[in-house]
Amino acid sequence: MSHRKRHKEYLKKVSKAVKNDSQRLAIERTTKRFDENRKKSLKDIENFEELRKEARKIREKGLENLFENIKKFTCEFEKVGGRVIKANTSAEASGFITDLAKKKNVDLIVKSKSLTTEEINLNERLNDAGIKVVETDLGEWIVQLKGEKPSHLLAPAIHLTCEEIAKLFSQVTGKKLPADPSTLVEVARNELRNFFCNAGMGITGANFLISESGTITLVSNEGNARLVSGFPPVHVAIAGIEKFVTSLEETVKLLKLLTISATGQKISTYVSFITGPSRTADIELNITLGAHGPKEVYLIVLDNGRSRMYEDEDFREALYCIRCGACLNVCPVYKEIGGHVFGHVYMGGIGAVLTAFLNGLENAREMAFSCTGCKACSEVCPVKIDIPRLLLKLRERIVKKEGLPWVKKVIFKKLMKNRELFHMAIKTASKLQKPFIKGGTTLRHIPLFFSKYTKSRYLPAIARESLREILEKNPIKKNENPKFKAAFFSGCLIDFIYPEIGKSILKLLGEENVETVFPFEQTCCGIPVLYSGDTGTAKEMALQNIEVLKSFDFIITGCATCLEALRNEYPLLLKNNPTQKAEAESLAKKSYDFSEFLIKFLNYKPKGISNKKVTYHDSCHLHRGLEITEEPRELLQGVKGLNFIEMEFPCHCCGAAGSFAFEYAEISEAILERKLETIRKTGATTVATACPGCIMQIKGGLREAGDKIEVKHIAEILAEN
Numbered sequence: 001m002s003h004r005k006r007h008k009e010y011l012k013k014v015s016k017a018v019k020n021d022s023q024r025l026a027i028e029r030t031t032k033r034f035d036e037n038r039k040k041s042l043k044d045i046e047n048f049e050e051l052r053k054e055a056r057k058i059r060e061k062g063l064e065n066l067f068e069n070i071k072k073f074t075c076e077f078e079k080v081g082g083r084v085i086k087a088n089t090s091a092e093a094s095g096f097i098t099d100l101a102k103k104k105n106v107d108l109i110v111k112s113k114s115l116t117t118e119e120i121n122l123n124e125r126l127n128d129a130g131i132k133v134v135e136t137d138l139g140e141w142i143v144q145l146k147g148e149k150p151s152h153l154l155a156p157a158i159h160l161t162c163e164e165i166a167k168l169f170s171q172v173t174g175k176k177l178p179a180d181p182s183t184l185v186e187v188a189r190n191e192l193r194n195f196f197c198n199a200g201m202g203i204t205g206a207n208f209l210i211s212e213s214g215t216i217t218l219v220s221n222e223g224n225a226r227l228v229s230g231f232p233p234v235h236v237a238i239a240g241i242e243k244f245v246t247s248l249e250e251t252v253k254l255l256k257l258l259t260i261s262a263t264g265q266k267i268s269t270y271v272s273f274i275t276g277p278s279r280t281a282d283i284e285l286n287i288t289l290g291a292h293g294p295k296e297v298y299l300i301v302l303d304n305g306r307s308r309m310y311e312d313e314d315f316r317e318a319l320y321c322i323r324c325g326a327c328l329n330v331c332p333v334y335k336e337i338g339g340h341v342f343g344h345v346y347m348g349g350i351g352a353v354l355t356a357f358l359n360g361l362e363n364a365r366e367m368a369f370s371c372t373g374c375k376a377c378s379e380v381c382p383v384k385i386d387i388p389r390l391l392l393k394l395r396e397r398i399v400k401k402e403g404l405p406w407v408k409k410v411i412f413k414k415l416m417k418n419r420e421l422f423h424m425a426i427k428t429a430s431k432l433q434k435p436f437i438k439g440g441t442t443l444r445h446i447p448l449f450f451s452k453y454t455k456s457r458y459l460p461a462i463a464r465e466s467l468r469e470i471l472e473k474n475p476i477k478k479n480e481n482p483k484f485k486a487a488f489f490s491g492c493l494i495d496f497i498y499p500e501i502g503k504s505i506l507k508l509l510g511e512e513n514v515e516t517v518f519p520f521e522q523t524c525c526g527i528p529v530l531y532s533g534d535t536g537t538a539k540e541m542a543l544q545n546i547e548v549l550k551s552f553d554f555i556i557t558g559c560a561t562c563l564e565a566l567r568n569e570y571p572l573l574l575k576n577n578p579t580q581k582a583e584a585e586s587l588a589k590k591s592y593d594f595s596e597f598l599i600k601f602l603n604y605k606p607k608g609i610s611n612k613k614v615t616y617h618d619s620c621h622l623h624r625g626l627e628i629t630e631e632p633r634e635l636l637q638g639v640k641g642l643n644f645i646e647m648e649f650p651c652h653c654c655g656a657a658g659s660f661a662f663e664y665a666e667i668s669e670a671i672l673e674r675k676l677e678t679i680r681k682t683g684a685t686t687v688a689t690a691c692p693g694c695i696m697q698i699k700g701g702l703r704e705a706g707d708k709i710e711v712k713h714i715a716e717i718l719a720e721n
């Protein structure tokens with residue numbers, strides 16, 4: 001299937017998912033609880049950041065010593081009567097299990113939750129061989145009964161409400177059941193009880209594999225993993241090669257982080273350590289296998305594309321994942337569309353990387369691009385995986401393989417790279433937009449690339465006069481004996497859409513005796529290009545801007561995205577050329593958000609008076625990318641008379657994210673709707689933010705809904721007083 005067709009199919013599924021209110025409600029209920037529990041537990045841990053660093057090191061070490069770990073594990077496990085089987089492909093793994101089951105005349109298998117068995121389509125293979133498989137984890141059983149696949153790494157039935165599960169169980173039992181969790185759990189307990197006793201084989205995954213002792217570690221709450229691994233005569237565990245950990249001590253540290261991040265539990269109800277088959281030596285110390293537990297225990301170590309990931313320096317980090325699911329619980333995209341739309345076992349940001357290696361790059365495309373880059377995932381990841389960075393690398397590979405869509409190719413490679421042509425094109429666009437302008441400053445129903453976005457949101461019109469045109473006519477006044485000299489880097493949105501923000505920033509800086517220059521040769525920061533996977537063009541744009549800005553003492557921005565480019569992205573983009581890297585790092589050190597600059601260097605105190613009720617939206621780039629959270633609040637709260645009110649989840653993404661909002665317009669809208677709800681709940685008359693991208697998104701949504709709440713950049717609020 002061509003990627004265009006695949007994209008269309010995906011958008012159809014997305015469209016259905018965002019309209020599925022009960023699914024969105026179910027996901028919202030559970031992810032919110034998971035995250036609240038996680039945060040609550042973290043309050044009791046003083047050194048969580050240290051633990052994360054340590055966990056990261058443990059994972060790094062486990063993989064550095066991967067081959068020794070596998071060897072050691074095999075040796076220890078086989079010493080006590082277990083057997084290790086290495087499977088290169090999913091067919092090899094499922095083939096081995098099916099053959100083993102046939103050889104042992106097994107006609108019923110019980111399973112506990114295992115994503116790895118989903119990865120190899122084990123149930124289908126066993127069913128084809130006439131073997132019945134019963135899932136015993138409650139969530140897994142629910143999706144099995146529904147004929148579905150899990151929709152979350154940890155909570156397979158997260159997409160279903162209690163009411164829907166009650167309906168399903170009523171069909172299974174033939175009795176009308178209430179939507180009451182304890183009644184439903186009782187049903188599952190009764191229905192599944194006999195299967196544990198009658199199964200000829202139990203199949204589990206493995207959370208960790210401890211090399212020093214040859215021990216399989218299983219974590220569960222329901223107790224089914226214990227029954228599955230302890231009751232039937234044969235136990236088969238299956239795990240990817242990344243699950244090896246050197247020692248028990250290290251495993252305990254990881255366990256703590258796993259359970260806190262997954263469910264907020266200090267430790268799960270059950271942790272099983274299984275070191276080979278069950279045994280007894282009670283009769284004259286003769287070791288005999290198969291006492292009360294299984295007589296045979298097998299571990300299948302699955303590669304299935306993982307060793308390619310292991311060899312790939314850019315992506316090895318993805319193997320550190322301990323499948324806690326915390327990243328999904330905070331992902332704004334996942335909350336709106338769930339996991340089924342992706343069509344693969346692993347989902348979300350980390351799922352995109354795993355899918356690329358396990359199922360092919362083309363299958364990871366939509367997951368890789370359906371991301372707002374909000375960084376909420378990396379903020380919670382217990383092993384500090386930089387998921388957004390991995391996604392950028394993945395996008396780069398996809399674009400290298402498939403090429404850019406033609407619209408982007410023309411815009412990025414022909415226009416944006418050529419500053420003069422780019423600015424001329426914007427000027428032309430400002431003339432062409434006239435038929436679509438509504439109410440003087442906004443656009444609706446624009447054709448082509450913009451059509452999906454403007455179907456249900458207002459897009460701001462290109463300003464009649466750009467900031468650069470305004471400044472050409474009225475140059476910034478020079479200060480006598482200025483305190484500081486700085487360059488103002490406006491970024492495209494402030495320059496061409498919201499010049500009034502630029503004027504406010506320049507006014508505030510001028511009043512504080514900062515001599516500010518607007519270098520006319522500056523161009524787009526390159527983030528839209530970089531996030532679209534065109535790293536080569538992004539590098540060229542970075543070099544253009546560095547050349548223009550490098551001679552200034554300070555560079556001040558009013559756009560969180562641009563600052564993220566100057567401070568974080570340029571040094572990484574240019575890291576392979578020592579001279580360019582040094583220049584990028586030097587630029588990064590002297591680049592500031594205007595709010596940060598006002599507080600840090602000018603000890604600025606707002607001068608005016610306001611009677612506004614203002615709430616503040618943290619832009620993802622400013623909050624998580626640059627960790628600037630206090631300065632904007634300090635400035636707003638410093639305005640006399642201003643009634644500042646925090647919204648719930650102020651740093652939850654608004655769904656803007658550059659071209660994401662156009663390509664995945666329906667997801668972006670759904671995310672925005674959630675943000676608007678939290679804004680409305682505050683009763684604020686004004687939403688302040690420090691990112692013109694967020695302003696565009698929030699303003700467009702509020703206008704569409706007919707809300708009277710105004711949206712302002714902090715600089716505008718400070719300057720108007």
Ligand code: SF4
Binds near residue numbers: 261
């Ligand atoms: S990427 Fe990190 S947060 Fe996400 S499932 Fe893996 S370990 Fe958990």
